[in-house]
Amino acid sequence: MLQISQRGIEMPASPIRKLVPFAEAAKKRGIHIYHLNIGQPDVETPKIAIDAVRNMDIKVLEYSHSAGNESYRKKLAGYYQTKNIHVDHNDIIITTGGSEAILFGFMSCLNPGDEVIIPEPFYANYNGFAVEAGVTVKPIFSSIKTGFALPPIEEFEKKITDKTKAIIICNPNNPTGYLYSREELEALRTIIKKHDLYLFADEAYREFCYTGTHTSAMELEGVEEHVILMDTVSKRYSACGARIGAFVTKNKQVLQTAMKFAQARLSPPSYGQILGEAAIGVSQDYFDHTREEYIARRDALVGRLNTMKGVFCPNPGGAFYAMASLPVDDADRFSQWLLESWEYEGATVMVAPGTGFYSTPGLGKNEVRFAYVLNTESIHKAMDCLERALENYPGSTK
Amino acid sequence: MLQISQRGIEMPASPIRKLVPFAEAAKKRGIHIYHLNIGQPDVETPKIAIDAVRNMDIKVLEYSHSAGNESYRKKLAGYYQTKNIHVDHNDIIITTGGSEAILFGFMSCLNPGDEVIIPEPFYANYNGFAVEAGVTVKPIFSSIKTGFALPPIEEFEKKITDKTKAIIICNPNNPTGYLYSREELEALRTIIKKHDLYLFADEAYREFCYTGTHTSAMELEGVEEHVILMDTVSKRYSACGARIGAFVTKNKQVLQTAMKFAQARLSPPSYGQILGEAAIGVSQDYFDHTREEYIARRDALVGRLNTMKGVFCPNPGGAFYAMASLPVDDADRFSQWLLESWEYEGATVMVAPGTGFYSTPGLGKNEVRFAYVLNTESIHKAMDCLERALENYPGSTK
Numbered sequence: 001m002l003q004i005s006q007r008g009i010e011m012p013a014s015p016i017r018k019l020v021p022f023a024e025a026a027k028k029r030g031i032h033i034y035h036l037n038i039g040q041p042d043v044e045t046p047k048i049a050i051d052a053v054r055n056m057d058i059k060v061l062e063y064s065h066s067a068g069n070e071s072y073r074k075k076l077a078g079y080y081q082t083k084n085i086h087v088d089h090n091d092i093i094i095t096t097g098g099s100e101a102i103l104f105g106f107m108s109c110l111n112p113g114d115e116v117i118i119p120e121p122f123y124a125n126y127n128g129f130a131v132e133a134g135v136t137v138k139p140i141f142s143s144i145k146t147g148f149a150l151p152p153i154e155e156f157e158k159k160i161t162d163k164t165k166a167i168i169i170c171n172p173n174n175p176t177g178y179l180y181s182r183e184e185l186e187a188l189r190t191i192i193k194k195h196d197l198y199l200f201a202d203e204a205y206r207e208f209c210y211t212g213t214h215t216s217a218m219e220l221e222g223v224e225e226h227v228i229l230m231d232t233v234s235k236r237y238s239a240c241g242a243r244i245g246a247f248v249t250k251n252k253q254v255l256q257t258a259m260k261f262a263q264a265r266l267s268p269p270s271y272g273q274i275l276g277e278a279a280i281g282v283s284q285d286y287f288d289h290t291r292e293e294y295i296a297r298r299d300a301l302v303g304r305l306n307t308m309k310g311v312f313c314p315n316p317g318g319a320f321y322a323m324a325s326l327p328v329d330d331a332d333r334f335s336q337w338l339l340e341s342w343e344y345e346g347a348t349v350m351v352a353p354g355t356g357f358y359s360t361p362g363l364g365k366n367e368v369r370f371a372y373v374l375n376t377e378s379i380h381k382a383m384d385c386l387e388r389a390l391e392n393y394p395g396s397t398k
Numbered sequence: 399m400l401q402i403s404q405r406g407i408e409m410p411a412s413p414i415r416k417l418v419p420f421a422e423a424a425k426k427r428g429i430h431i432y433h434l435n436i437g438q439p440d441v442e443t444p445k446i447a448i449d450a451v452r453n454m455d456i457k458v459l460e461y462s463h464s465a466g467n468e469s470y471r472k473k474l475a476g477y478y479q480t481k482n483i484h485v486d487h488n489d490i491i492i493t494t495g496g497s498e499a500i501l502f503g504f505m506s507c508l509n510p511g512d513e514v515i516i517p518e519p520f521y522a523n524y525n526g527f528a529v530e531a532g533v534t535v536k537p538i539f540s541s542i543k544t545g546f547a548l549p550p551i552e553e554f555e556k557k558i559t560d561k562t563k564a565i566i567i568c569n570p571n572n573p574t575g576y577l578y579s580r581e582e583l584e585a586l587r588t589i590i591k592k593h594d595l596y597l598f599a600d601e602a603y604r605e606f607c608y609t610g611t612h613t614s615a616m617e618l619e620g621v622e623e624h625v626i627l628m629d630t631v632s633k634r635y636s637a638c639g640a641r642i643g644a645f646v647t648k649n650k651q652v653l654q655t656a657m658k659f660a661q662a663r664l665s666p667p668s669y670g671q672i673l674g675e676a677a678i679g680v681s682q683d684y685f686d687h688t689r690e691e692y693i694a695r696r697d698a699l700v701g702r703l704n705t706m707k708g709v710f711c712p713n714p715g716g717a718f719y720a721m722a723s724l725p726v727d728d729a730d731r732f733s734q735w736l737l738e739s740w741e742y743e744g745a746t747v748m749v750a751p752g753t754g755f756y757s758t759p760g761l762g763k764n765e766v767r768f769a770y771v772l773n774t775e776s777i778h779k780a781m782d783c784l785e786r787a788l789e790n791y792p793g794s795t796k
Contacts, residue, residue, distance in 0.1 A: 002594055002623060008506045008655035017464070017661060045459045053669065054452050061443045061639040061673070066415070096494050096641065099663040107530060108406045112510065128662030132505060134532070196400055225400060234461075241459040241668030243494065243641075257406035263415060264526030265497040270639030271451065271669035275459070 011131050015124050015356025022339035023350055032347035033339070034382035036370045039174065039320065043238040043290055045275075052278030053271055064267040067259060068094025068246075072277040076246060079280050083206065085218040085229070091248055093258055094268045094276075098204050098232030098245035099125065105166075105228050105247065106133035108257040109198050115163040116200075119151055121323065121357030121364055123174045123202070138164070139359040144325055144367065147314035148176035150184040156191050166198035167191070169217065172205045175357045175369040176323050177298075177316020182215040189220040192227075198254075199223065202230045205319035207287050210295050212317060224250040233272075235320075237279040242272035294320050297372040297379055304383035305370075308390060310398045313370075322370045323354065329395035331355065331368050337393060344385040366397075408529050413522050413754025420737035421748055430745040431737070432780035434768045437572065437718065441636040441688055443673075450676030451669055462665040465657060466492025466644075470675040474644060477678050481604065483616040483627070489646055491656055492666045492674075496602050496630030496643035497523065503564075503626050503645065504531035506655040507596050512563040514598075517549055519721065519755030519762055521572045521600070536562070537757040542723055542765065545712035546574035548582040554589050564596035565589070567615065570603045573755045573767040574721050575696075575714020580613040587618040596652075597621065600628045603717035605685050608693050610715060622648040631670075633718075635677040640670035692718050695770040695777055702781035703768075706788060708796045711768075720768045721752065727793035729753065729766050735791060742783040764795075 016038055023033055067073065073089035080087050095101040102125075110116065112134030118126060120139035130137045138159050142148045156167070169188060172179045192199045201217030217227045232245035249255050298315070302322055305313040310327025328334040332353040342348050354367030372379060390396065414436055421431055465471065471487035478485050493499040500523075508514065510532030516524060518537035528535045536557050540546045554565070567586060570577045590597045599615030615625045630643035645656050696713070700720055703711040708725025726732040730751040740746050752765030770777060788794065 002596065002649070004651055004655045005505065005507055005509050005512075007509070008658070011655065011658040011662070013658055014464075014661040040460055042458060044457050050456055050459070054454070056452070058448055059442050060440060061448070061637045062438055063638040066412075096667070097663060103663075107403065109403055111403050111405070112532065114403075125662045125664075128658070132659070132662070134510065198400065239459045240461040241665065243665070243667040251400070253402055257402045257409065260406070260409040260411055260526070261530070263412040264409070264523045264530070265501075266495060266523075267639065267641070269494070269641040269667040269670055271673075272667055275669075 007131050007134070012124070012127050016352050019335055019339060019350065022336055026339045026348060030346070031343050034347060034349045034374060034378055034385065036372065036374065036382060037350040037352045039235065039371045039373065040240060041235065041238045041320065041373045042375070043293070045238045046279055046282045046286055048281055049237055049239065049275045049279035052274050056274055061270055064270055064273060066262040066267055067092070068268050069273050069277065072273050075277055075280045080248070083216060085216050087218070087248055087250065091250055091255065093247040093255065093262050094273060095245040095247050096268050097243040098202065098230055098234060101230040101232070101245045101247040102126065102129050102200070102202070103132065104258040104261050105200050105230060106130065106135055107261055108254055110135045110165050113163060114165040115161060116166045116168060117156060117159050117164060118168045120359055121175050121354065122168070123170055124356050126168060127359065137359050141360065141363070142176070144312065144314060144323060148173065148178040148323065150180055150187065153187045153191055160195055164195065164197060166200055168200040168202065170202040172209060172214070172318025174205065174319055175321045175352070177319045177321045179209055179212055179214070179317030181212065185215050185217060185220060189223050193223050197226065199227045200230060201227060204232045204235050207236050208291065208294060208320060209318040210291065210298065214318070218248070228254060233276045233279060237282065239275060239279065242275050243269055244272035244276045294372065296376050297374070298322065300376045300379045301370055301372045301383065304380065308387050311390070320372050322372065323367050324370065325367050327390065327396055327398040328366055328393060329397055331364070331366055333395060334393055335368060338389055342389050342392070344388050347381065347385055349382045349386050349389070405529050405532070410522070410525050410529070414750050417733055417737060417748065420734055424737045424746060428744070429741050432745060432747045432772060432776055432783065434770065434772065434780060435748040435750045437633070437769045437771065438638060439633065439636045439718065439771045440773070441691070443636050444677055444680045444684055446679055447635055447637065447673045447677035450672050454672055459668055462668055462671060464660040464665055465490070466666050467671050467675065470671050473675055473678045478646070481614060483614050485616070485646055485648065489648055489653065491645040491653065491660050492671060493643040493645050494666050495641040496600065496628055496632060499628040499630070499643045499645040500524065500527050500598070500600070501530060502656040502659050503598050503628060504528065504533055505659055506652055508533045508563050511561060513559060513561045514564045514566060515554060515557050515562060516566045518757055519573050519752065520566070521568055522754050524566060525757065535757050539758065539761070542710065542712060542721060546571065546576040546721065548578055548585065551585045551589055558593050562593065562595060564598055566598040566600065568600040570607060570612070570716025572603065572717055573719050573750070575717045575719045577607055577610055577612070577715030579610065583613050583615060583618060587621050590624045591621050595624065597625045598628060599625060602630045602633050605634050606689065606692060606718060607716040608689065608696065612716070616646070626652060631674045631677060635680065637673060637677065640673050641667055642670035642674045692770065694774050695772070696720065698774045698777045699768055699770045699781065702778065706785050709788070718770050720770065721765050722768065723765050725788065725794055725796040726764055726791060727795055729762070729764055731793060732791055733766060736787055740787050740790070742786050745779065745783055747780045747784050747787070
């Protein structure tokens with residue numbers, strides 16, 4: 001009897017996508033869906049980047065260098081300089097999305113059975129890459145009550161064993177939107193230095209900071225060998241389909257190891273690299289405009305949520321996500337009910353249930369993640385719909 | 399002390415790329431290099447495919463479906479129908495290059511410690527994906543004397559243990575160019591059925607068959623659940639930089655498992671999918687013309703090699719590679735010498751040493767792989783250069 005692998009069995013299905021069949025059925029019934037469930041921005045990809053691809057004059061679409069085109073890496077290093085991240089192009093491997101940067105980090109630094117600590121709730125796909133690498137995720141609870149701030153360093157100390165090799169921090173955070181302060185990053189610096197751990201820094205949402213400024217893990221002094229930056233153009237330039245990211249570190253041994261994984265898959269996508277390189281020329285206006293737009297959306301979403309009875313949503317400092325607790329028996333059931341049994345003015349709302357972002361069973365049962373990737377008018381309509389849904393949901397705990 | 403992972407240590411560096419620094423130094427000395435070392439075709443990417451990308455009118459470059467765009471998968475299924483591969487779009491996951499299809503196959507079907515049998519010499523990057531998945535490669539010797547035909551089935555029987563879970567066949571073969579016959583595939587059918595093994599079929603070079611026709615492993619009857627097709631557009635349309643491949647199987651459990659790995663990395667590249675979909679409209683003329691060109695190149699290369707004293711090169715039936723034995727002490731040393739110490743009329747030749755394609759130590763020591771990806775005029779000049787190099791090489795064994 002042919003069998004699939006144990007890791008194939010353990011590999012989690014996407015918690016965000018499991019509601020898709022219910023959404024498709026709702027659409028077939030003619031119901032409009034406000035998609036607040038997935039981090040696919042509606043913001044336009046910069047024209048300068050799109051045009052660079054359109055204007056390419058290619059005869060043979062060749063492999064690029066396994067680390068990515070040198071011209072792109074040089075410009076990207078220049079971009080990082082402006083963000084107080086002092087690297088050169090030899091510290092960078094261009095990856096196929098941020099996803100591959102995460103995979104390369106796990107594969108290069110961690111052995112099967114090793115442990116990686118992640119404040120939960122966290123980006124669900126870390127689980128998938130952990131399964132691929134045979135690594136165990138050790139979650140540390142961060143509470144909605146503190147707005148999902150970094151848990152006290154003592155909590156990290158408690159989780160550290162002789163198998164602990166790394167901590168992952170996503171800043172600003174997906175799914176919580178929390179923006180870690182310099183002090184919090186300094187606390188992480190202390191612990192990774194003390195226990196000789198890697199710090200995997202997922203900074204996909206660097207450009208989306210609303211309260212305070214972003215501190216990169218790459219700025220931390222004295223731990224340059226410990227830090228690996230996992231980056232992507234997906235959100236920065238609303239170019240998720242380009243599948244272009246970056247693996248960045250000053251640790252030469254780690255970089256050379258990751259290069260072997262990069263060579264095995266030959267090269268990152270050529271078109272995406274052209275787009276990424278051109279996007280570096282985008283003006284600050286683009287980011288300012290985008291930031292203003294997201295602040296308006298966040299204010300609309302969070303403002304509305306906190307006026308609803310039994311709902312609590314901390315105000316996120318970055319990214320374009322917010323986690324809220326709802327007065328419901330089970331947010332998975334409620335999310336499905338929204339798609340299966342609810343409509344208001346011909347529409348309903350799709351959200352991501354909180355449980356998918358926690359690795360400790362039972363946590364997040366009354367929480368959902370909202371991605372504020374729709375314009376404020378749509379957000380208001382979605383909130384009208386949600387407010388009435390909460391009043392009518394049979395499993396309400398109000 | 400921070401350490402890299404054990405698999406990071408075990409991960410092989412690319413054997414094809416390790417000569418690159420010597421080539422770069424030669425170029426700096428003003429020497430022209432005939433690149434016969436890497437499977438980067440010089441054939442133009444079809445204009446219809448390039449234009450499809452140029453003409454795209456995109457506002458937001460979104461994620462695609464994790465399995466790839468449905469429209470593309472439907473057209474791809476149509477292409478496969480014309481190749482006697484009867485699948486529909488639900489049997490296909492679009493991958494990031496053929497590389498990712500191989501990785502998904504290993505990850506979905508094999509456990510750490512499992513064994514996979516591969517006739518050697520074989521595509522070196524299988525080693526890398528095996529290390530990523532913790533799988534052990536068990537090579538079976540195929541001989542240059544038989545033109546690298548499939549080893550007798552008894553040899554497979556001898557290698558099979560209770561840990562054996564799969565066989566990989568690359569057809570037509572990289573690096574040997576051997577085109578497996580229907581009878582050879584039937585022999586594989588018998589053994590995978592008898593021992594309940596997966597058959598991973600890498601058919602990247604399907605369109606490049608010169609003697610006889612291609613038989614796909616997907617045509618084998620009664621083993622539909624066993625066969626996984628690993629495909630790519632890289633060579634078919636000379637579109638290596640698109641990073642688009644396909645994972646194809648009738649085994650639903652395997653496909654659903656691979657989908658979880660696909661979801662973790664979100665989606666394959668959007669631009670590459672547009673290119674791949676448009677390329678399906680390429681006329682048969684394109685393939686006929688390309689085939690003629692490669693036959694001329696093969697004939698030039700193999701003809702010239704076999705006139706050289708002490709050189710033997712079987713005539714390959716497909717792909718665009720040929721393995722030859724040379725009268726040298728050590729082909730690695732000879733390949734490096736060509737770049738470091740040789741020139742003829744201001745030029746030298748870069749080849750891929752045979753040892754990189756064998757996993758048994760000591761094999762392939764006097765063999766090299768030629769990729770005939772240059773036009774016949776260049777091939778003749780490269781052969782002029784090589785012929786004289788063999789006459790002058792200090793480690794000659796003639």
